[in-house]
Amino acid sequence: MLAFANPEFKRLLRSKLRSRTVAVHVAIGVFIYGGLLGLMYMIKQFPGTPAFPLLQTFFQISVGIQLAVVTFYGVTQAAQNIALERERATYDFQRLVTMGPWRLALGKLLGCAAEAWLIALVGVPFLLLPALAQQIPFWMFLEAVAVVFVFGCFVNAVGLTASAIATKLPQANGLAFLLGLSFFFFSGMVSGAAGGAITLASAWNPIVLLYEWVTFLSPATQGPMPFGPMPPGFVPPPPAGLATVKFFSMGMPLFAGFLVMNAVWITILYAIVARRLTDPELSFLSIGHGAIAFGVLEFLLVGSLWDRLLLAPVAGMNMSLPLAVFHGASAVILCALAFALTPSADLLRGRLHRATRNQHWAVFLELRNRLQDSPPVRAMILLVIGYVLVALGLTVLSELPADRSIAAIALVAAFALGLTALLLYLQALTDKGGLKAGAGLLVAWLIVPVVILLVLERPDYLYFLNPVAYMIGYADGDLQRSETHRALKVDATWLQPLATAVVAGLLCMLAALRLRFLLDIQEAERRQEQIDEEDRYLQLKQAGGAAAMLAAARAALAAPPQPPAEGRPPGSEPAE
Amino acid sequence: MIETFGLTRKYGKLTAVRNVDLHVPEKTIYGFIGPNGAGKTTTLRMLGTLLRPTDGRILVDGLDPADDPAGVRRRIGFLSDTFGLYDDLLVWEYLEYFCGAHNVEPTTEKIDTILHLVQLYHKRDEYVGRLSRGMRQRLGIARAIVYEPRVLLLDEPASGLDPIARIALRDLLKTLRDRGTTILVSSHILTELSDFCDTVGVMELGRLIAQGSIKEILEQTRTQMRLVLEVLEPKAKAVEALADVPQVVDVAVVKEHIEMGFTGKREDLPAVHKKLVEAGVPVVAFYPKPENLEDLFLRLSTGATN
Numbered sequence: 001m002l003a004f005a006n007p008e009f010k011r012l013l014r015s016k017l018r019s020r021t022v023a024v025h026v027a028i029g030v031f032i033y034g035g036l037l038g039l040m041y042m043i044k045q046f047p048g049t050p051a052f053p054l055l056q057t058f059f060q061i062s063v064g065i066q067l068a069v070v071t072f073y074g075v076t077q078a079a080q081n082i083a084l085e086r087e088r089a090t091y092d093f094q095r096l097v098t099m100g101p102w103r104l105a106l107g108k109l110l111g112c113a114a115e116a117w118l119i120a121l122v123g124v125p126f127l128l129l130p131a132l133a134q135q136i137p138f139w140m141f142l143e144a145v146a147v148v149f150v151f152g153c154f155v156n157a158v159g160l161t162a163s164a165i166a167t168k169l170p171q172a173n174g175l176a177f178l179l180g181l182s183f184f185f186f187s188g189m190v191s192g193a194a195g196g197a198i199t200l201a202s203a204w205n206p207i208v209l210l211y212e213w214v215t216f217l218s219p220a221t222q223g224p225m226p227f228g229p230m231p232p233g234f235v236p237p238p239p240a241g242l243a244t245v246k247f248f249s250m251g252m253p254l255f256a257g258f259l260v261m262n263a264v265w266i267t268i269l270y271a272i273v274a275r276r277l278t279d280p281e282l283s284f285l286s287i288g289h290g291a292i293a294f295g296v297l298e299f300l301l302v303g304s305l306w307d308r309l310l311l312a313p314v315a316g317m318n319m320s321l322p323l324a325v326f327h328g329a330s331a332v333i334l335c336a337l338a339f340a341l342t343p344s345a346d347l348l349r350g351r352l353h354r355a356t357r358n359q360h361w362a363v364f365l366e367l368r369n370r371l372q373d374s375p376p377v378r379a380m381i382l383l384v385i386g387y388v389l390v391a392l393g394l395t396v397l398s399e400l401p402a403d404r405s406i407a408a409i410a411l412v413a414a415f416a417l418g419l420t421a422l423l424l425y426l427q428a429l430t431d432k433g434g435l436k437a438g439a440g441l442l443v444a445w446l447i448v449p450v451v452i453l454l455v456l457e458r459p460d461y462l463y464f465l466n467p468v469a470y471m472i473g474y475a476d477g478d479l480q481r482s483e484t485h486r487a488l489k490v491d492a493t494w495l496q497p498l499a500t501a502v503v504a505g506l507l508c509m510l511a512a513l514r515l516r517f518l519l520d521i522q523e524a525e526r527r528q529e530q531i532d533e534e535d536r537y538l539q540l541k542q543a544g545g546a547a548a549m550l551a552a553a554r555a556a557l558a559a560p561p562q563p564p565a566e567g568r569p570p571g572s573e574p575a576e
Numbered sequence: 577m578i579e580t581f582g583l584t585r586k587y588g589k590l591t592a593v594r595n596v597d598l599h600v601p602e603k604t605i606y607g608f609i610g611p612n613g614a615g616k617t618t619t620l621r622m623l624g625t626l627l628r629p630t631d632g633r634i635l636v637d638g639l640d641p642a643d644d645p646a647g648v649r650r651r652i653g654f655l656s657d658t659f660g661l662y663d664d665l666l667v668w669e670y671l672e673y674f675c676g677a678h679n680v681e682p683t684t685e686k687i688d689t690i691l692h693l694v695q696l697y698h699k700r701d702e703y704v705g706r707l708s709r710g711m712r713q714r715l716g717i718a719r720a721i722v723y724e725p726r727v728l729l730l731d732e733p734a735s736g737l738d739p740i741a742r743i744a745l746r747d748l749l750k751t752l753r754d755r756g757t758t759i760l761v762s763s764h765i766l767t768e769l770s771d772f773c774d775t776v777g778v779m780e781l782g783r784l785i786a787q788g789s790i791k792e793i794l795e796q797t798r799t800q801m802r803l804v805l806e807v808l809e810p811k812a813k814a815v816e817a818l819a820d821v822p823q824v825v826d827v828a829v830v831k832e833h834i835e836m837g838f839t840g841k842r843e844d845l846p847a848v849h850k851k852l853v854e855a856g857v858p859v860v861a862f863y864p865k866p867e868n869l870e871d872l873f874l875r876l877s878t879g880a881t882n
Contacts, residue, residue, distance in 0.1 A: 095625075
């Protein structure tokens, strides 16, 4: 009911669900679910078909269809939402409404994929049939509805975020796909390094978690296979309600984990959408929200890895893997936050406009001001400090060799700070596309050396150059064992962290010098402008005459620009 | 009602608005004039909280958008030349949405009153997408005033409208002003503003080069009066006679009459008239040329744009 009080949600329902559209989508839904049921019934009646639980199997497939509809149809609609508002020039008027960006974003989140929701909704009575026929427990029906709804919201949040970030409609769909893909990569990195532990993957990725949930939920995995006998050695997993994920040594029901993880990601994406609705020139996340997101993600990461981190060392086994996973995942989170906290080039130049010469370090290290256009460096330093403290704590607790972990911490910290400085430099260098250029450079840095070294058949050097390879080497305990290290007599443990720290330092200097350069140019322009104004006035005065006096009056009306430090009205100074 | 102090906005290296000190009195219509690219829209977008200023401060009804954007949004209605309408909604649904979005109870009575005011009641149950351009523009204004804002910011509201729609717009703005709304309207079509603006601001190259009532600015910036002399043929005799008057400059025959500049005072005019009559010039009419917003703009502007 609360949703129906949201004007944006109501508008989207009205726009998208006119009677004709409703009729068409209901017909499509009935055709899909009814057709499937009818088809399965016919197959069952077909002579020679092995017996299978019709309604159970129908339930499993129908949930899959619902999820497919809310995923593929829903994400497309969500990705179009804000991009279309921009194209139709309604975006500005939405930003002006007093109900605020958070309520506006909530309305969009719930209503942007109304047609997809409608098709999923038509399936609900069909899902109820197996429960009514007592072929599945009733809680399983409720859980299925909840999972489809929550996952739909997650997908909509991904689509909306893409829509809010993309500048044009065609970009939005592609970006939504890329965002979805990044969830797979991220969880792949976390879970893959942890030996493919499914609970870990699940805990980090709503999509993988969903797959797990559907697998556990499936009556097919709990009973006879629908179209054939169960394979030999097949052990059915526990029922969905009983499957657990480990979190700080506690067993959390998979369903609860699913809700929590989706809620976390939805909230982060929702914050980005609301921020973009507030002002598309601002950074993707405010510093406060960025810090909260970092804290929550680190908490979940540590909770997921807790058991493995505290395992007692076993002789002959490499136990560094969980810690390597923690460092690697933290690096991804910090790098993502470096992008999310960087303001637009225009806002950055605005901040410089209010500064005077030689204030470049003050601007470089500013944490926040009332116009929210501070560079992200100091915020990132604080986040990195948070990471370092947590990582050191885990290093001590895990009883693993501290030196290697500290080297990995140094690498992650330096990499995150270096990337932040690089993004700041690019924003100060270009009028537009600084973040895109930064993303391109980052990808190039991660891929190009790999390709070159693989072509040259010197993969060992990757430990010196590539942070991903370093983390893999760290996890495998390979950093001191490779052929190159033996030949060069160089321990790779500290080489890349130190080199990265030096590069990060240089990038910080470069960014600060770029700020200084812009401030110097600005100062010179101001002086030149003042000189021009004075010259013009003198010329007019010498020329005399009515026309000259008129021009002088005009010049007097158009007051020359004042240096920002002087004559500014009270309250317009940036506040720390 | 609206004040800005040193308002500045940069886009990359371009300074679109430079140190603008705006002063819009309460319950007046303020015309914002200037050529395309002068910085009018950027200024309006900053006032409307759609754009952050690079520098300077804005006060709308005493509130700074940087500190209280929601408070400022409650006080302003904004309309751009794109109108920003949802074609797939009915007219009343559209207004109901914006009422709700501005936390105002969307009663039928309220929506109908607004529709009557903008003369769209007969289109109440029509799809927005089926309205003509003039109607869409009026619906845009209805959207901007449906939650009764104290300030209206209108960016080129009359562009693309036919003369009848322009007259309707002018009357509507006067009605709103009389009801106590402060209106800031930008345009580069000067004739549409000159009839109803109480105050004007002239922008060029991102700077506010003049501000005040049209009369005030005309008087402030006038260095000579333009006079019109209508005489019977031949006009050469009149031109000859005028050459002897030291305060008369730039004499030119324009179609059926003679125009000239006059550097003297108004009180000196009877003497000129007397001289003409004494010289045997058959004077039909002799009067100061009336000046309007267009003259003011031409006088102040160099025509340069960003």
